[in-house]
Amino acid sequence: MEQEGRSIDLTRQLGEPVAGNGLLHRRAFMKGGALFAGTAAVVAAGSANAANPIGLDSPAWMTTPGAPFSSYGVPSPYEADVLRTIGANPARPGTGVSRTPLHMLHGTITPNGLHFERHHNGVPDIDPAQHRLVIHGLVERPLVFDLDSLMRYPMENRIHFVECAGNSGAAAFPTPPQADVQQIHGLLSCSEWTGIPLGALLDEAGILPEADWILAEGADAAAMSRSIPLEKALGDTLLALYQNGEAIRPEQGYPMRLVVPGFQGNLNVKWVRRIELTNGPTHTRDETSKYSELMPDGTTRQFWLEYGAKSVIVRPSFGINMQGTGFYEISGLAWSGGGRITRVEVSADGGESWTDAALSEPALPKALTRFSLPWRWDGQPAVLMSRAHDDKGDIQPTHEEWASYFAPGQFYMYNGIQRWAVSAEGEVTNV
Amino acid sequence: MEQEGRSIDLTRQLGEPVAGNGLLHRRAFMKGGALFAGTAAVVAAGSANAANPIGLDSPAWMTTPGAPFSSYGVPSPYEADVLRTIGANPARPGTGVSRTPLHMLHGTITPNGLHFERHHNGVPDIDPAQHRLVIHGLVERPLVFDLDSLMRYPMENRIHFVECAGNSGAAAFPTPPQADVQQIHGLLSCSEWTGIPLGALLDEAGILPEADWILAEGADAAAMSRSIPLEKALGDTLLALYQNGEAIRPEQGYPMRLVVPGFQGNLNVKWVRRIELTNGPTHTRDETSKYSELMPDGTTRQFWLEYGAKSVIVRPSFGINMQGTGFYEISGLAWSGGGRITRVEVSADGGESWTDAALSEPALPKALTRFSLPWRWDGQPAVLMSRAHDDKGDIQPTHEEWASYFAPGQFYMYNGIQRWAVSAEGEVTNV
Numbered sequence: 001m002e003q004e005g006r007s008i009d010l011t012r013q014l015g016e017p018v019a020g021n022g023l024l025h026r027r028a029f030m031k032g033g034a035l036f037a038g039t040a041a042v043v044a045a046g047s048a049n050a051a052n053p054i055g056l057d058s059p060a061w062m063t064t065p066g067a068p069f070s071s072y073g074v075p076s077p078y079e080a081d082v083l084r085t086i087g088a089n090p091a092r093p094g095t096g097v098s099r100t101p102l103h104m105l106h107g108t109i110t111p112n113g114l115h116f117e118r119h120h121n122g123v124p125d126i127d128p129a130q131h132r133l134v135i136h137g138l139v140e141r142p143l144v145f146d147l148d149s150l151m152r153y154p155m156e157n158r159i160h161f162v163e164c165a166g167n168s169g170a171a172a173f174p175t176p177p178q179a180d181v182q183q184i185h186g187l188l189s190c191s192e193w194t195g196i197p198l199g200a201l202l203d204e205a206g207i208l209p210e211a212d213w214i215l216a217e218g219a220d221a222a223a224m225s226r227s228i229p230l231e232k233a234l235g236d237t238l239l240a241l242y243q244n245g246e247a248i249r250p251e252q253g254y255p256m257r258l259v260v261p262g263f264q265g266n267l268n269v270k271w272v273r274r275i276e277l278t279n280g281p282t283h284t285r286d287e288t289s290k291y292s293e294l295m296p297d298g299t300t301r302q303f304w305l306e307y308g309a310k311s312v313i314v315r316p317s318f319g320i321n322m323q324g325t326g327f328y329e330i331s332g333l334a335w336s337g338g339g340r341i342t343r344v345e346v347s348a349d350g351g352e353s354w355t356d357a358a359l360s361e362p363a364l365p366k367a368l369t370r371f372s373l374p375w376r377w378d379g380q381p382a383v384l385m386s387r388a389h390d391d392k393g394d395i396q397p398t399h400e401e402w403a404s405y406f407a408p409g410q411f412y413m414y415n416g417i418q419r420w421a422v423s424a425e426g427e428v429t430n431v
Numbered sequence: 432m433e434q435e436g437r438s439i440d441l442t443r444q445l446g447e448p449v450a451g452n453g454l455l456h457r458r459a460f461m462k463g464g465a466l467f468a469g470t471a472a473v474v475a476a477g478s479a480n481a482a483n484p485i486g487l488d489s490p491a492w493m494t495t496p497g498a499p500f501s502s503y504g505v506p507s508p509y510e511a512d513v514l515r516t517i518g519a520n521p522a523r524p525g526t527g528v529s530r531t532p533l534h535m536l537h538g539t540i541t542p543n544g545l546h547f548e549r550h551h552n553g554v555p556d557i558d559p560a561q562h563r564l565v566i567h568g569l570v571e572r573p574l575v576f577d578l579d580s581l582m583r584y585p586m587e588n589r590i591h592f593v594e595c596a597g598n599s600g601a602a603a604f605p606t607p608p609q610a611d612v613q614q615i616h617g618l619l620s621c622s623e624w625t626g627i628p629l630g631a632l633l634d635e636a637g638i639l640p641e642a643d644w645i646l647a648e649g650a651d652a653a654a655m656s657r658s659i660p661l662e663k664a665l666g667d668t669l670l671a672l673y674q675n676g677e678a679i680r681p682e683q684g685y686p687m688r689l690v691v692p693g694f695q696g697n698l699n700v701k702w703v704r705r706i707e708l709t710n711g712p713t714h715t716r717d718e719t720s721k722y723s724e725l726m727p728d729g730t731t732r733q734f735w736l737e738y739g740a741k742s743v744i745v746r747p748s749f750g751i752n753m754q755g756t757g758f759y760e761i762s763g764l765a766w767s768g769g770g771r772i773t774r775v776e777v778s779a780d781g782g783e784s785w786t787d788a789a790l791s792e793p794a795l796p797k798a799l800t801r802f803s804l805p806w807r808w809d810g811q812p813a814v815l816m817s818r819a820h821d822d823k824g825d826i827q828p829t830h831e832e833w834a835s836y837f838a839p840g841q842f843y844m845y846n847g848i849q850r851w852a853v854s855a856e857g858e859v860t861n862v
Binding site: 041054055056059061062063064065066067068069070071072073074075076078079082083084085086088092093094096097098105106107108109110111112113114115117119121122123124125126127128130131132134136142143144145146148149152153154155156157158192193194219220221223241242244245246247249250251252254255273274323326327328329331360362364370372374 | 472485486487490492493494495496497498499500501502503504505506507509510513514515516517519523524525527528529536537538539540541542543544545546548550552553554555556557558559561562563565567573574575576577579580583584585586587588589623624625650651652654672673675676677678680681682683685686704705754757758759760762791793795801803805
């Protein structure tokens with residue numbers, strides 16, 4: 001999507017790093033394959049002939065008819081390890097999380113089967129014909145909606161990330177966890193959500209002047225409930241019915257959920273059944289026992305809801321070691337609750353020098369943005385880092401900067417810079 | 432995503448159609464829910480009280496812990512009819528198609544399990560560790576790539592539709608088929624594709640000056656093969672490895688396929704194992720026995736590869752009848768192989784009057800674009816139509832215009848306007 005790429009003469013950059021430890025210009029690869037030459041094998045002379053022009057035998061799967069059509073496809077059996085990893089107490093199997101294998105995925109969309117989960121008392125088995133959404137409280141007329149009536153309303157579709165407030169929390173502590181991207185950062189996913197602007201439904205109920213927050217309650221056995229500022233509810237919040245084109249799946253809130261773009265994941269209430277307009281926040285169990293932060297002065301910060309700029313390099317990363325020296329693509333994800341990602345800088349020398357990564361377009365607001373940079377690894381130790389900027393002017397802090405904002409032990413909404421060390425042997429660790 | 436929406440006073444339009452048979456201004460709904468009021472029920476006075484403030488009982492699924500986490504999610508059992516429909520000869524179960532249920536989906540992304548299929552001899556069961564991609568023919572040095580080496584190359588991710596050349600073919604004939612959107616138009620899907628620009632790999636092999644086409648061959652039992660102009664192969668064509676974030680599924684070309692944006696679906700060769708640079712097209716079985724068109728003068732048109740502007744209304748549509756008079760959202764999909772959709776017009780009176788639909792943003796090039804328009808149906812017969820425009824200036828033709836371009840009986844690459852009739856009883860038929 002780099003329109004200018006092919007017409008720029010980047011010959012100079014091909015062999016000349018633009019930052020320490022072999023980082024190349026973000027558009028260097030557009031000059032063509034010569035940069036990466038050497039990882040492909042040249043077909044051996046003599047192996048090809050007129051009867052077998054490519055010097056390769058036909059594989060077994062070309063010699064017999066393949067499998068028939070299927071009504072609903074599933075991944076290849078060779079991808080059987082690309083799964084959500086589950087973290088739940090066996091005594092309470094519906095309370096915990098499952099994490100997205102971001103280090104084994106690519107692009108920016110998360111397939112529905114791998115969107116992370118966070119449940120407080122399991123996944124309810126909801127009959128959509130019986131489900132109701134009530135809007136009540138400080139309104140002129142309380143309303144009850146069933147799914148059929150909602151299907152007549154105007155819908156919008158937008159791509160947004162959802163991130164758990166506890167995501168990356170393990171990285172907030174002084175000792176870097178030796179764990180992969182999925183384990184540390186996997187409470188993060190991104191989908192195309194389709195639904196009704198919540199404001200349209202609230203307007204229909206008639207908002208009374210004293211209302212300034214809403215309470216949203218899920219139809220799960222925890223009746224998970226969070227307060228949301230009315231301004232946000234009237235803004236870009238959706239009552240979402242579809243995820244990546246199809247009906248939202250049970251573990252994502254079937255038949256309907258809130259999508260509160262860029263805000264703490266917990267506010268995106270799943271299985272939503274009740275919205276109450278209130279004066280001030282409700283201070284529910286779910287927002288007082290959790291999801292608040294102790295500050296250095298001993299006070300508690302509540303309702304810190306919007307994510308700052310954040311990024312993580314996913315290739316290479318812990319568990320994805322180098323396969324010999326030469327050219328690689330550094331690839332990662334950047335996102336911000338404040339808006340659009342405008343810039344991601346990458347360093348290969350632990351922050352001494354930086355250069356700008358290429359951003360995949362379109363870089364949508366409050367959505368995952370893929371960044372990439374060509375890198376020539378010469379076999380020397382390196383420390384890879386990425387630093388995101390958003391269009392609100394927010395810049396991703398270092399670990400030390402982030403930690404200084406809070407009392408020790410805090411970990412919600414962590415967005416410090418991730419550092420991956422590459423050893424001379426090509427092993428990647430967290431430092 | 433209509434930035435200006437909330438600040439515009441559309442009160443006038445709320446009650447005043449902008450085109451025949453009740454079509455309203457595309458931004459009318461931004462004024463809030465009042466427009467759609469009446470489909471929700473007002474909570475009955477007396478049903479709510481202090482103990483039960485919303486006047487509704489807790490459903491059964493709130494009274495018992497829900498299901499635990501899952502490693503890979505699946506749709507709700509209540510969505511069991513949202514499936515691909517299979518069209519294949521039982522004697523040759525791997526030859527035919529399966530169709531995407533576009534009328535039951537929303538947004539623009541197709542979930543991977545529901546992406547349409549077109550196979551010529553079934554789905555090969557490919558071991559990715561054994562799969563090889565060869566580039567040979569008119570090159571300086573033939574190359575062989577395995578998956579590990581490809582994983583080091585720079586990747587791009589882009590959202591593009593893929594459409595079978597035979598899609599909508601049933602609508603090309605004089606009698607409109609009484610069938611739903613899935614059956615008529617379901618050989619169409621849209622994904623985020625991630626892969627290596629094919630040009631980078633061709634450059635590495637060293638393109639000889641006489642090369643002007645490529646041949647791409649799949650590793651299926653049909654060795655499905657198509658010719659692609661070299662200019663397109665060096666342009667926006669991808670060697671795709673990921674679809675909507677995860678490895679491409681078996682029926683979509685695992686472990687790799689071509690994505691040739693905006694061109695005939697058959698060129699997006701799945702399971703690609705061989706790319707030969709050639710002088711002129713190869714005239715393979717797959718491009719001579721099929722996928723060419725007889726013209727009125729008796730000549731055959733070959734290699735007509737790029738789709739024109741096209742659209743279809745999916746709600747309401749055949750099988751999705753009206754549920755009483757009042758407000759509805761007309762919702763549909765528009766796309767073009769030439770680039771970006773710039774405008775979609777909608778008519779409710781069979782083409783006598785038209786008004787512009789709202790387009791969901793971003794309207795990406797060679798990707799599905801969702802359009803929508805509020806409609807107040809008064810119970811009178813109506814004929815709904817949509818007409819797409821792209822940024823190349825192409826305008827979707829009527830059925831009659833399209834048919835006049837070709838000899839009778841032709842149906843590939845059909846993009847005529849779809850007409851849905853709504854009867855006074857609310858039944859939707861194809862006219």
